[in-house]
Amino acid sequence: MRGLAATLMSLCLLAAASGESSQAITVTRSGSQPSREGPSDNFTGSVRIDPLFNATAPSRTSGGRVTFEPGARTAWHTHPLGQMLIVTAGTGWVQEWGGPTQEIREGDVVWIPPGQKHWHGATPTSTMTHIAIQEFLDGKNVNWMEKVSDEQYRR
């Protein structure tokens, strides 16, 4: 038995050294991950979050699909390593702290730099869906702040 264990260990080390992975490809089927509501502490209005993937170390990237009903938006927040949004449907708004509100539409790609305080969401009259991709740093990929008031949203 000890000889077998040693042989297996050698094979594993060999596989690691050759750059081959001992992990298998994982296919997560459409519809197999339940949607959840965007929690009211971090979102205003009706928001649906569909998880896509979590970071598997040494990868540190996570992603989800977020759908905002008209008027819905995130709270103000930052990401330690930034965030990419790929707008997959509808029309929405994104704003950085102190900056103009920018309209974003299906097919647009948005880069939010690390530490940039911002919010994103739907317009008052249209839904917006985006894929959101962000990396973990020290176990965190978002830092939530105060909600976006109606005055801030409508301005």
Next chain:
Amino acid sequence: MRGLAATLMSLCLLAAASGESSQAITVTRSGSQPSREGPSDNFTGSVRIDPLFNATAPSRTSGGRVTFEPGARTAWHTHPLGQMLIVTAGTGWVQEWGGPTQEIREGDVVWIPPGQKHWHGATPTSTMTHIAIQEFLDGKNVNWMEKVSDEQYRR
């Protein structure tokens, strides 16, 4: 002038220390990044690559949308920190070295572990489009290998 410069520098350092970003949000408009053909060294058949975003340090994640016509596929390859595929249209195949060919369909999410030798593409009769997300390690996010032969593809 020197006083003004010193004040500005202090403000910048203060912003950096408080975790606020001096970079602005960037919106890349749909259609503003030209499509390119998947190069024949790394792909078989007709493949269209639409760049989505590049890694902006300290972020190390890049992403693109790839469309495979029926019969088209990548060559065998690995990713140093793995790869996530989000199938956005059609039906395709993914296979790891020595493993079964798995069918993937719109809405499915595929995780390919670091160093796992694999290929992905369309089925012989249907197109497939996915968003591909991968992280850079030491300046590389992919390691291309030999092409997938017709025998390997059809098996």
